[in-house]
Amino acid sequence: MGLLLTFSVLSFFVLFPELCRSEDPFICSRATYYGSPDCLGTPSGACGFGEFGRNINGGDVSAVAKLYRNGTGCGACYQVRCTQPELCSQDGVRIIVTDHGQGDNTDFILSRRGFGKLARPYMAAELIAHGVVDIEYRRVSCQYPGYNLMFKVHEYSRFPDYLAIIILYQAGQKDITAVELWQEDCQEWRAMRRAFGGVWDRANPPKGPLNLRFQVSGEEGQKWIQLRNVIPSDWKAGVAYDSAIQLF
Template sequence: MGFPLSHYCCFLCVIVLLPVLCKCEDTFTYSRATYYGTSDGLGTPTGACGFGEYGRNVNGGNVGAVSRLYRDGTGCGACYQVRCKIPKLCADVGMKVVVTDHGGGDDTDFILSRHGFSMLARPNKAADLFAYGVVGIEYRRVPCQYPGSNIFFKVHENSRFPDYLALVMLYQAGLSDITAVDIWQEDSQAWKGMRKSYGAVWDMANPPKGPVSLRFQVSGRRGQKWVQLMNVIPSHWKAGVAYDSKFQLDY
């Protein structure tokens, strides 16, 4: 009788007693979660990832801050399924949260927006769940999904044309991380790495003139891969504007 590959992986983990070396797709991690308050119950535009307004309302405002999952900003934009562990109060499926901020405390891995925290609850049980303040949870990383949307490169508000360019990627689908971003230098015919400024923000002083061509390194379960996008940002870019890459990740 055949075994599905995911079951075979879990079987091997038990047999060799090395679960830390075996990662099955359906594995949950146990932790704790709490919530923070905003006037509208959504996220905050001043989160440590540098997403701005996107960090407030992406995923319907079901966003949150993480501690160790932040990974010096590499974890920004990642999606997780989170479900709490109080049977009478907690929905079976839980909710999907997008990481937009960094924060921790009280042994929590997630500090959810108030709206996101309410989505953990069964119908009409949110008030009872809020009364706990901190709840036990289990979570796993899941693919981000933005149907009908490409990745956008937003020119961060702190950018100053033409002397300083800072970028942040929005609507990145899939399970992978962005671990490097390069800009094409036409005069030297070479790629030059952007600096990881903070969170999900990459920057460069004195960027090349003309249309901006980028490549970024994608790291995940399939290893590492460079994605190259030519002339993805116009010559006269503007701070605060997000430009459609015409490209999306699916892994």
């Protein structure tokens, strides 16, 4: 993410974000932005998305602080809008979480392109000059028309001894909280470790096509989704495999 200003404040009071006055529950906070030569995201984000995290959603991406949730928040989508009516658009911007970072008492550190979309037409430069703005945000469903959920074998993987995966194009508002592989010789499911961000890994993975299940949580509670042969026996680092399903 580059260098970000961080600080802490000692106080006898605990301050919680207030609910903004709206027909839907928005939470009040602040947002800033980070610079990159092309105004997009960064391929080195803490979620482990790589180039996907730089280009997804047209580069309208963000690092978050507490919303990162130790990586569980990676890939979540939020509607963010700033609250200065003379400068800011009514709809704001829909962003995708791809990184972790803390700024000047902010919940969001947006890509420069995403930050500029908070502004009214032709006022992006003026808004960017503020550096930090008051915002309100709410979680919204991610949408990837034409894409199924995909399991990418992370570039860190080493066939056949070490497998790391990252889940891409996760639609809806559900969180993936656990991933397991089926161990045929033991006839049991064995957990993958959350290595960092949205990356799950396992040393000495099972041989052959991989059966995988993952736990999702949402408003209706938690449930397991099981997939057969979702990753082939000759898997390769850097390749993404289509699950043929999507979450909503």
